[in-house]
Amino acid sequence: MPGDAGLLAYRELDDALGLSVMAGEMLADARTGKNGRHALVGLLRQSLFGRLAGYEDVNDAERLRHDPAMRWIVGGKAVVGRAASPSQIGRFETQWLATDKNLSALADLSGQWIDLVHGRRPPRGIVFDMDSSVSPTHGEQENSVWNGHYACTCYHPLFVFNQFGDLERCALRPGNVHSADGWKDVLDPVVQRYRGKVTRIFCRADAAFAMPEVYEFLEAERIKYAIWLPANQVLQGRIGYLLSSVRSDDRPMKSSGSMPILAIRPQPGPSRAG
Numbered sequence: 553m554p555g556d557a558g559l560l561a562y563r564e565l566d567d568a569l570g571l572s573v574m575a576g577e578m579l580a581d582a583r584t585g586k587n588g589r590h591a592l593v594g595l596l597r598q599s600l601f602g603r604l605a606g607y608e609d610v611n612d613a614e615r616l617r618h619d620p621a622m623r624w625i626v627g628g629k630a631v632v633g634r635a636a637s638p639s640q641i642g643r644f645e646t647q648w649l650a651t652d653k654n655l656s657a658l659a660d661l662s663g664q665w666i667d668l669v670h671g672r673r674p675p676r677g678i679v680f681d682m683d684s685s686v687s688p689t690h691g692e693q694e695n696s697v698w699n700g701h702y703a704c705t706c707y708h709p710l711f712v713f714n715q716f717g718d719l720e721r722c723a724l725r726p727g728n729v730h731s732a733d734g735w736k737d738v739l740d741p742v743v744q745r746y747r748g749k750v751t752r753i754f755c756r757a758d759a760a761f762a763m764p765e766v767y768e769f770l771e772a773e774r775i776k777y778a779i780w781l782p783a784n785q786v787l788q789g790r791i792g793y794l795l796s797s798v799r800s801d802d803r804p805m806k807s808s809g810s811m812p813i814l815a816i817r818p819q820p821g822p823s824r825a826g
Contacts, residue, residue, distance in 0.1 A: 556605050556621045563601070563625045571665050572597050578657040578664070582648065590636050594626040595644040598635050601625050610645065613638040662719045663745050669718075670749075677752035679715040682739060682761060684708055684731040687724075697727035710738050731760035736769065743773055754778070 566572050576593025590598075602616055616622045617635040626635045636644070649658065687707040689696040698705050706727040712720040720742045723734055739755075746753060755770055759780040770777045781787075 556616070556619055559601050559605055559621055559625055562604060563597075566597075569665075569668060571668070572600075574664060574668065575661055578661060579649075580651065580653045580657070582651060590626065590630060590640065591628055592644075592648070594628050594630060595636055595641065595648075598622060598626045599641060599645060610638050610641045613641045659721065659723075660741070663721060663742065666714070666718050666720065667745065675716075675750060677754065678746055678750050680720065680739070680742065680753070680755040681713045681715070682711070682735065682755065682757045683713075684710050684760065686727075689727070695724075695726040699727045708733075710734060712738055712742050731758075732763065732766070735761060735766065740769075743775070752776075 572593050575596055576591065579592050579596070581592050598613070598616070601622065602612060607613075607616060613636060617630075617637055619635070623630045623633075623635050630636075648654065685708075686699065686702040686704070687709055688702075688704045689706055696705055696707060699708060708725050708727050708729055708731070709722055710725060710731075710733070711722045714720055721738050723738045725733060743753070753773070753775045755775050755777040757766070757777070757779045759782045762779050762781050766779070767777075
């Protein structure tokens with residue numbers, strides 16, 4: 553059996569849920585002539601499933617294009633021929649997917665996938681976890697900048713996950729931006745997608761998002777939230793008796809660089825459910 557035959561089970565799940573088919577319908581194909589050997593949805597599958605198997609370099613496509621499992625996953629002409637070459641995958645990822653229309657579609661894609669799954673088993677409530685991360689880079693990549701906190705040259709992406717570990721939305725940002733930079737552009741579309749679909753929405757974030765504009769947005773949307781506060785010596789002095797209190801499991805609470813979680817409940821009002 554081919555070493556990547558385990559991917560076939562994921563392809564079966566993909567077929568059952570129709571995830572890559574949905575993606576193919578959302579992507580715009582601007583190719584002409586012989587560039588259309590493989591459908592965009594096939595190229596997308598090869599790109600995604602290759603990384604799922606641990607192949608992060610497009611040069612791995614030179615071997616994978618001959619792999620019977622990958623050829624079946626790509627589908628179309630690849631089943632009886634070959635999957636995409638490294639140059640084809642490279643153009644797909646850096647040129648065809650990089651068009652403004654496709655970048656916009658990709659930004660919405662994970663949310664559309666989640667909606668499809670939730671359509672089968674709707675959740676009663678949703679919890680957003682908003683946080684930034686680090687993506688180290690190598691070479692002279694556009695917007696790749698030194699980040700002093702992470703001590704590396706990187707991108708500084710922003711993510712919104714839900715309580716199930718699903719990526720709701722993300723944004724790739726330059727390495728030197730603040731952790732909360734562009735938070736509303738990422739969070740607001742996710743909030744609007746759930747408007748009227750669930751009865752309870754919660755949001756949690758770290759101290760980088762402890763800003764009045766974040767509070768005001770969440771309260772206006774009637775979202776309950778828990779956000780760490782940056783360290784404040786004056787405030788810590790006044791509530792020191794709380795910081796040294798005993799936890800429910802009889803272990804003393806430890807103070808760190810941030811204050812304990814600040815949980816705020818919006819004022820009572822009509823339900824957001826539709």
